[in-house]
Amino acid sequence: MSNTNTYGDQLIETLLNAANELHDETGVPMPVIADAMYLGCGIPHSIFGAAEPETASRPEQHETDVPPIRTLGLIGAGTMSQGIARAAIHAGIDVCIAARDPKRATAASDAVLRDVSGATAHVASSPHLETLASADIIVEAISEDLAGKQRVLSEVERAVPEAIVLATTTSSLAIDDIASALADPRRLVGMHFFNPADRNRLVELVAGPAPQSHQRRARQLATQLNKHLVEVPDTPGFIVNRVLIPYLNAVFDFVDRGAPLREIDLDIRRRYRLPVGPARLAGIIGSDVVLAIQTSLHQRLERPDLRPARALQALVDRGVLGNKSGHMFPAALNDGA
Numbered sequence: 001m002s003n004t005n006t007y008g009d010q011l012i013e014t015l016l017n018a019a020n021e022l023h024d025e026t027g028v029p030m031p032v033i034a035d036a037m038y039l040g041c042g043i044p045h046s047i048f049g050a051a052e053p054e055t056a057s058r059p060e061q062h063e064t065d066v067p068p069i070r071t072l073g074l075i076g077a078g079t080m081s082q083g084i085a086r087a088a089i090h091a092g093i094d095v096c097i098a099a100r101d102p103k104r105a106t107a108a109s110d111a112v113l114r115d116v117s118g119a120t121a122h123v124a125s126s127p128h129l130e131t132l133a134s135a136d137i138i139v140e141a142i143s144e145d146l147a148g149k150q151r152v153l154s155e156v157e158r159a160v161p162e163a164i165v166l167a168t169t170t171s172s173l174a175i176d177d178i179a180s181a182l183a184d185p186r187r188l189v190g191m192h193f194f195n196p197a198d199r200n201r202l203v204e205l206v207a208g209p210a211p212q213s214h215q216r217r218a219r220q221l222a223t224q225l226n227k228h229l230v231e232v233p234d235t236p237g238f239i240v241n242r243v244l245i246p247y248l249n250a251v252f253d254f255v256d257r258g259a260p261l262r263e264i265d266l267d268i269r270r271r272y273r274l275p276v277g278p279a280r281l282a283g284i285i286g287s288d289v290v291l292a293i294q295t296s297l298h299q300r301l302e303r304p305d306l307r308p309a310r311a312l313q314a315l316v317d318r319g320v321l322g323n324k325s326g327h328m329f330p331a332a333l334n335d336g337a
Contacts, residue, residue, distance in 0.1 A: 008268030014250045018243040039202035040240040066220045073135030077108035081141040083197030087225045089116045102127040129159040141169045144292045150181035165217040167191040172296035175206045203227040236300040245293045251278045252309035283322030283329030287315040
């Protein structure tokens with residue numbers, strides 16, 4: 001590949017094209033997109049031609065008329081749920097993790113407790129959704145499956161008082177589609193956390209038709225967790241994933257054509273001074289999550305150019321998921337993992 005048309009140049013072009021398309025379709029200002037991309041995945045503001053705002057690192061201001069969140073309910077026992085739980089415990093918020101498999105629920109709460117030793121807040125676990133009835137807000141954090149999210153949120157809606165706000169951490173599904181399974185769809189808000197949820201500062205809020213009282217409750221949670229909250233439209237991929245995931249998929253498109261992943265990662269990091277290369281970022285997110293989001297974008301936007309790369313699908317088929325499966329990208333891939 002010539003010096004005038006490097007892997008990095010082509011990948012940055014993919015990134016900018018996606019950002020411009022999102023801006024044109026939704027009207028989201030480019031500085032907001034740049035801010036979200038920096039906070040969500042570390043891509044510098046300069047890539048998007050935007051200056052870093054002075055407020056970029058500040059958490060949301062407290063909602064003065066909203067009582068503090070004292071107990072957070074979490075549905076799911078995976079990586080995202082545990083990350084949110086750690087953030088909550090560090091913030092002094094009690095947590096209850098509900099998962100159908102009692103062993104997984106217990107293992108999740110035990111893992112959180114090991115990571116936050118010395119914290120004063122409490123962590124409990126249960127296989128029963130009814131145990132979340134004392135929570136101030138409930139966040140569903142199960143895998144990216146529309147039917148599964150609809151089912152569990154419908155169940156929790158019946159199991160807990162109407163006053164409790166329900167939120168979903170979906171990264172690619174339409175909030176309206178998930179909420180359609182509820183008796184009161186206005187009860188649901190989208191709160192897209194980013195892995196690792198206890199350290200990543202960004203949360204995307206998809207308010208949809210939720211009343212102001214529910215939106216304020218979600219903002220209050222973000223504030224107490226020391227998150228920077230960006231309100232986003234209910235569009236495929238919201239902001240970050242709409243821009244980021246096609247860029248990551250393009251990396252694996254190069255691999256499909258025989259390019260070495262380590263060389264791709266090194267080229268873009270050197271040329272654009274990125275703190276984390278796209279291959280490493282895909283490993284942090286999880287190749288399975290990247291594939292699920294790319295598949296959703298391909299289907300919802302009906303664009304052939306968004307078809308998931310074969311190399312990405314192959315990784316998932318082989319169980320090479322990135323950090324969560326013990327494979328550090330890109331090194332593990334070059335070792336034949």
